[in-house]
Amino acid sequence: MHPPTLRRHALALILLRDSDGKAAGTRQLDIDADAVPDDVIAEPDGVPGRTERPLLVAHTALRQRSANTHEGRATLLHSIVHIERNAIDLALDAVWRFPGMPAAYYRDWALVAREEALHFELLRDHLATLGFRYGDFPAHAALWEMAEKTKDDLLARLALVPRTLEARGLDASPLVKAKLVAAGDHAAGAILDIILRDEIGHVAIGNRWYRWLCAQRGLDPVATYAVLAERHGAPRPRGPFNLAARRAAGFSDEELATLDDAR
Ligand SMILES: [Fe+2]
Numbered sequence: 724m725h726p727p728t729l730r731r732h733a734l735a736l737i738l739l740r741d742s743d744g745k746a747a748g749t750r751q752l753d754i755d756a757d758a759v760p761d762d763v764i765a766e767p768d769g770v771p772g773r774t775e776r777p778l779l780v781a782h783t784a785l786r787q788r789s790a791n792t793h794e795g796r797a798t799l800l801h802s803i804v805h806i807e808r809n810a811i812d813l814a815l816d817a818v819w820r821f822p823g824m825p826a827a828y829y830r831d832w833a834l835v836a837r838e839e840a841l842h843f844e845l846l847r848d849h850l851a852t853l854g855f856r857y858g859d860f861p862a863h864a865a866l867w868e869m870a871e872k873t874k875d876d877l878l879a880r881l882a883l884v885p886r887t888l889e890a891r892g893l894d895a896s897p898l899v900k901a902k903l904v905a906a907g908d909h910a911a912g913a914i915l916d917i918i919l920r921d922e923i924g925h926v927a928i929g930n931r932w933y934r935w936l937c938a939q940r941g942l943d944p945v946a947t948y949a950v951l952a953e954r955h956g957a958p959r960p961r962g963p964f965n966l967a968a969r970r971a972a973g974f975s976d977e978e979l980a981t982l983d984d985a986r
């Protein structure tokens with residue numbers, strides 16, 4: 724039997740329901756496998772595979788807990804484990820779903836998927852030291868919703884997932900880290916440092932391919948972003964912004980200035 728193509732391998736991984744198996748498999752993804760960009764793959768049922776737990780609820784139904792209690796800190800860590808779990812699916816989805824891109828595009832997102840799987844494992848294992856497992860708390864459903872809304876348009880996907888949701892993660896990271904470190908959890912702080920470093924790279928990859936597609940289609944990146952954000956109901960940018968991280972991820976001065984306007 725031939726080894727699977729990169730995109731078919733990504734599809735097989737996204738269909739896995741068990742988070743631990745999905746993360747372990749994704750960390751083994753061979754990013755040098757042939758992507759076969761012109762393979763148009765029909766979506767099977769069950770994308771993304773996931774288990775009954777965590778229970779998915781509207782994010783307004785989730786209570787904010789103080790990180791200063793044991794369970795509050797576990798709840799906060801669980802919410803980040805959940806984000807990384809979804810990020811694995813989002814990166815795998817970017818690989819298998821969208822045909823016709825250069826080979827480097829698939830390689831980039833396969834690398835992102837591998838890093839998201841590592842983030843998931845680091846946080847899952849840390850959560851275990853507090854006596855909890857992924858699935859022990861409810862979690863919010865919003866992350867995959869944006870993937871659903873943008874599954875027919877890669878430009879919108881790139882605008883709204885890496886360049887909006889993951890970029891908001893850059894803004895949130897220092898605040899969440901400060902909370903955990905203030906609660907004495909230096910191990911979690913060190914994991915968040917690794918994640919922030921990698922996430923700058925993910926947003927940069929989002930920017931790279933967003934601009935590439937805009938250039939292909941003769942679109943202005945800034946004006947087009949505003950149109951797509953409006954059309955798909957993207958969350959409005961809310962400060963404080965991590966401008967250094969956003970700049971390192973390749974947002975232009977013009978784009979950073981639009982953030983200041985929204986503050
Ligand atoms: Fe991540």
Ligand SMILES: [Fe+2]
Nearest residue numbers: 810889922925
């Ligand atoms: Fe990421």
